[in-house]
Amino acid sequence: MEPLRAIPTVSDVHAAATRLMGVAVRTPLLSFPVLDAAAGRRVLVKPETLQRTGSFKFRGAYNRIAQIAPGQRAAGVVAWSSGNHAQGVAAAAGLLGLNATIVMPADAPAAKIARTRALGAEVVTYDRVRESREEIGKGIAAARGAVIVPPFDDPDVIAGQGTVGLEIAADCALLGVAPEAVVVPASGGGLLAGIALAMAERFPAARVMSAEPAGFDDHARSFASGRRERNDALSGSICDALLMPTPGEITFEINRTLVAGGVSVSDAEVEAAMRFAFAEMKLVVEPGGAVALAAVLAGRIGAARTVAVVLSGGNVDTGTYAGIIANPDAEIS
Structure with a gap:
């Protein structure tokens, strides 16, 4: 652990x-x-x-992304969310000039998925019952060298x-x-x-x-x-x-x-x-x-x-x- x-x-x-x-x-x-x-x-x-x-999710997302070191920003950020953290990360990343990829459940409200994409993020959907959003997100981050922005368990x-x-x-x-x-x-x-x-x-x-x-x-x-x-x-x-x-x-x-x-x-x-x-x-x-x-x-x-x-x-x-x-x-x- x-x-x-x-x-x-x-x-x-x-x-x-x-x-x-x-x-x-x-x-x-x-x-x-x-x-x-x-x-x-x-x-x-x-x-x-x-x-x-x-x-409220914009607050935590911006505070996390704003502290990413300049050398780590080119690879962008990855997050997982049912919708509100997704939009917060997408908006914060856009303001700070980073690319964002968000893993979202396929059954999330359509408006949240659409707004996340409209804010400039790439959206990857998953089945919340059969798949692990954390595993999917961590896999994407590892492949791209991106920084993970967790939805809650991050100082x-x-x-x-x-x-x-x-x-x-x-x-x-x-x-x-x-x-x-x-x-x-x-x-x-x-x-x-x-x-x-x-x-x-x-x-x-x-x-x-x-x-x-x-x-x-x-x-x-x-x-x-x-x-x-x-x-x-x-x-x-x-x-x-x-x-x-x-x-x-x-x-x-x-x-x-x-x-x-x-x-x-x-x-x-x-x-x-x-x-x-x-x-x-x-x-x-x-x-x-x-x-x-x-x-x-x-x-x-x-x-x-x-x-x-x-x-x-x-x-x-x-x-x-x-x-x-x-x-x-x-x-x-």
């Missing part, structure tokens, strides 16, 4: 913020009276749906995602608000780990929590057992961005000590949260990006009176989104 790579610190998150200044969008921290009323508490919303490429990627947490903390301080909980969508755990590092510096009493689809709650189960647990299935939820089989090694090393626990929500609750965001908040949120909002609306996060919620992405196929928004059947419990 390879030795665990360096664990990033909050200093690395601050360094990432400097690199991203003027490049990434500094998304706002929003408040909606209608959401507060529905949730029965004060909810502060961090809409990374408004980020470059429509998700520089984690540090870049952590800038979301720095901004939440800074805006809460400006508002004179101390969040009691911060709810974060989790797949591999990079965003969760980065935010946990940032919040521990400024608001150590805040309970950082993971939110996941029901049946894919490997983080919640891992926090309960103290070791990295695996999901039984690799597909079967509308939250396509959150279907990693197990938490990352580096991310779990951070999260097991800084994250208070995890919650899960059903696909119906996710769809209800997406409809709420559309109708009441005027925001487009993809299924995986809506799990934290769904957890708050479904009353899964305990008694915290002030909660920060991350909407991690807004990249969803038009047809899928239209069908969800038009369906009033699933209600928030």
Whole structure:
């Protein structure tokens, strides 16, 4: 087994913020009276749906690629992703003048594949049930001498995602608000780990929590057992961005000590949260990006009176989104 790579610190998150200044969008921290009323508490919303490429993933990708040595850049970068990391890597590589090759599941939303190609990346598809995206990506990188940009289990990627947490903390301080909980969508755990590092510096009493689809709650189960647990299935939820089989090694090393626990929500609750965001908040949120909002609306996060919620992405196929928004059947419990 390879030795665990360096664990990033909050200093690395601050360094990432400097690199991203003027490049990434500094998304706002929003408040909606209608959401507060529905949730029965004060909810502060961090809409990374408004980020470059429509998700937080641009932050980590740019922070990683920007640090590639000049002599290594000619061979380009390789990444694997269900869509949001793909677009983040493609955009960051384009800005920095590198070629990008992305390994994506064949069943990823068509819009994510199309946008990744539109950003200039080469896309290689695979079967997420029968094939390993890591093996395919590593093979391409080895053949070309390219640099791999992992989707979450990388110190520089984690540090870049952590800038979301720095901004939440800074805006809460400006508002004179101390969040009691911060709810974060989790797949591999990079965003969760980065935010946990940032919040521990400024608001150590805040309970950082993971939110996941029901049946894919490997983080919640891992926090309960103290070791990295695996999901039984690799597909079967509308939250396509959150279907990693197990938490990352580096991310779990951070999260097991800084994250208070995890919650899960059903696909119906996710769809209800997406409809709420559309109708009441005027925001487009993809299924995986809506799990934290769904957890708050479904009353899964305990008694915290002030909660920060991350909407991690807004990249969803038009047809899928239209069908969800038009369906009033699933209600928030």
